[in-house]
Amino acid sequence: MELRKDYFADVRKDGLHEIGQPRPRLDSPGHVTGKTAYFADRNFPGMLHLKMVRSPHHHARIRSIDTSEAEKHPGVVRVLTARDVPHNVYTILILIQVGPEDETVLADGKVRWKGEAVVAVLAETERAAQEAAAKVKVDYEVLPAVFDMEGALKPGAPLVNEYHGQNYYHYDSGECRKVRFGDVEAGFARADHILEQSYQSSPIEHAPTETTGCVVTPEGNDRFTCYTNTQAMFFTLDNASIILQMPGSKLHFVGGTVGGGFGGKVDVIVEPIAILSAKLTGRPVSFIYSREEEMQISSPRAAEKVVIKDGVMKDGRIVARKVTGYTDAGAYSRHSPYGAQKGAAHYPGPYTIPNVWIDTYCVYTNRTPSSAMRGFGVTIGDFALEVQMDKLARLIGMDPLEFRFINAYRDGDMKAHRQRTEGAALIECMQEASRAANWPVAEKYMAMSSYRKGA
Amino acid sequence: MAIRRGRGVAAINYPTGMNLGGDPTQALVHSTPTGNFMVTLSSVDLGQGMKQIMAQICAETIGVPTDRVIIDTADTDTGPHCMGTFASRGTHRAGNAVIQAAKEARQVMLEVAAEELEVNASDLETDGEGNIKVKGAPQKSISIFDVALSAHFKRGRSISGRGMFLIPRSYPEKETGAMKPSTCYAHACTVAEVEVDDETGEVTVLAVKNVFEIGRALNPKMVEQQLVGGSWMGISHALYETTEPYYPNRDHGGTDFNQYLMPGPGDLAKTEIIVLERPSADGPFGAKGPGEMCANPQIPAVANAVFDAVGVRIDTLPITPERILRALRAQAAS
Secondary structure (H helix, E strand, O other), X not given: OEEOOXXXXXXXXXXXXXXXXXXXXXXXXXXXXXXXXXXXXXXXXXXXEEEEEEOOOOOEEEEEEEOHHHHHOOOEEEEEOHHHOOOOEEOHHHHHOOOOOOEEOOOOOEEOOOOXXXXXXXXXXXHHHHHHHOOOEEEEEEOOOOOOHHHHHOOOOOOOOOOOOOOEOOEOOEXXXXXXXXXXXXXXXXXXXXXXXXXXXXXXXOOOOOOOEEEEEEOOOOOEEEEEOOOOHHHHHHHHHHHHOOXXXXXXXXXXXXXXXXXXXXXXXXXHHHHHHHHHHOOOEEEEOOHHHHHHOOOOEOOEEEEEEEEEOOXXXXXXXXXXEXXXXXXXXXXXXXXXXXXXXXXXXXXXXXXXXEEEEEEEOOOOOOEOOOOOOOHHHHHHHHHHHHHHHHHOOOOHHHHHHHHEOOOOOEOOOOOEOOOOOHHHHHHHHHHHOOOOOOHHHHOOXXXXXXX | OOEEEEEEEEEEEEEOOOHHHOEEEEEEXXXXXXXXXXXXXXXXXXOOOHHHHHHXXXXXXXXXXXXXXXXXXXXXXOOOXXXXXXXXXXXXXXXXXXXXXXXXXXXXXXXXXXXXHOOOHHHEEEXXXXXXXXXXXXXXXXXXXXXXXXXXXXXXXXXXEEEEEEEOOOOOXXXXXXXXXXXXXXXXXXXXXXXXXXXXXXXXXXXXXXXXXXXXXXXXXXXXXXXXXXXXXXXXXXXXXXXXXXXOOOOOOOOOOOOOOOOOHHHOOEEEEEEEOOOOOOOHHHOOOOOOHHHXXXXXXXXXXXXXXXXOOOOEOOXXXXXXXXXXXXXXXX
């Protein structure tokens, strides 16, 4: 790594004692010698293991659940269904008033994705819990499912989630989050070229070294300690408090070093049911995802579709950009309505474009709910935007890097969501990339600056 | 049939934090009689090294070496509130809270030292090595250890401070989308060089040159660790990863690391990282949040490089050999 201190030296105070120093991490000796304690290193006497019975169907009505054989299985202590959960229908962003509550802790009458939790089995050993889970009999009536976002948005599509009433999230702005800036149609009308292209991504996995999980102990004073690898302590505690209808004062969450998050550990999935299990059995409970659960059950990054329509002039100026983004939330909201909205704020990318139109949709389908992942709302948008930029440059016969200089935002420029640009540094990054990659651009671009006089 | 070379570029920015949800984090700082400083938080260290960075921020602010600061975090009984570690917010939000708390603690520390040295607190400075000295008269000094002892046992003072950083929630305007989604933006430009085998569709990333502008590299070694890791993750996202290889078809989803493709050590590109620092107005020592951003620009840069190499556009992620071969076949047919 090279620190290029010559850029922005006039606005930076160097020479501090601790900041800017490459101090060795105080925690790394513990990591590399295996001494760092993670939540799963805690093992309590009498600890029970929780395994989930999961839906084999993408969309089905539950006619009946028979747990009698599972309850008789040696080592089984308790079997939980939806009626054991005090506030079974929840949504995590209700903490910031982003509703409606649309997801069940344990399925109640219906499953909406393959892998959805239906019954929780608590046993003395992981093996007994697994064997007993296989003995739970669930009678399903399979329903038509919808997997692609276009199909889900068509009239007459199977309804994925009754709590929404339609297969998209309803924002206060309507069926999508909107950004309107300038007059995009007028921009297209005067453009030399129009280019409309569609981009698509697939779901991906966070792939942390440490899978999602928690260990809960009843403290004997009506309080419960939850050792967890959540990325957000109070966010998880507060949601658990709602689901369990238990005052937050009864809950004590202990985290520590987490073996990788990447956004995969800000859903609140394992903690509430594990705390409930500890309460109902009076014993410590461990609920830890297997690698298979981490990959196919825990939320992935959403698949997204991004349609970009641009109007560009022969001289390289983009005069209009219209973006329609679709986020595949899967069967439940989790963080996806936020992600789609974050996308609306991110487009049209780090470029100053006078006419912009953005619509971002959060769409429900019968698949594993997607949620937060490193850069969600932005990452796929950047893929689409930057491939589109390459296509536009080639369309008008311009160098792709020079084309970006022409449109790059600078201090003081008004963004589509109506904030003035501050602290821009895109131009300087491109100048340095030009040098480092030996990708020469015209001198006038190397002389540009993100600073603007009076900005 | 041939191995073809190409290169592609991408330039991006990335917002720090989550203003659209409201964004508070608190910190408490206090000294113990050992002269160490405790920072109490409820933020989570995901392995990225948040505890180390909070220690350096507190140490710089108080004026002690980093190894005199202990971080106690991620316990809801002892730690003040934090929204969580996500949205590239940890260093920025918690760092600001730690600075505020540490400044308050430093002030008490200087007041106690002033009483011991019989000078005004405003005439004192820290040397960064554990001592407090009179400005212009460095021979007149007291160790922070002695100040802590004095505060605890003689002066009856608590060397402590409270810190709070709150970005008020921004609500998007319904019709125009006017909003304030973030406080500051990090930037990047990546150039990727690839080889594409037009017989097998296989892509080899030869090199990625990443330029990142991150406000301030608080600990350059840790910045490097995060940016290199992010760059690998971006390449992995571009070429290998998906839980649903034939999305929207639900079949063939990987369930372990044999089936779920990621690059192994032999697949990693030569990775170059260059860092620029334009301090943000509201960041701790100017820092921005590059944690999420650093995995983004490689994806379009690789996609553009593949086009440059073989002349086909793969607009669907991941860019698999199968998709490249199908596109080459379609191109040959037309």
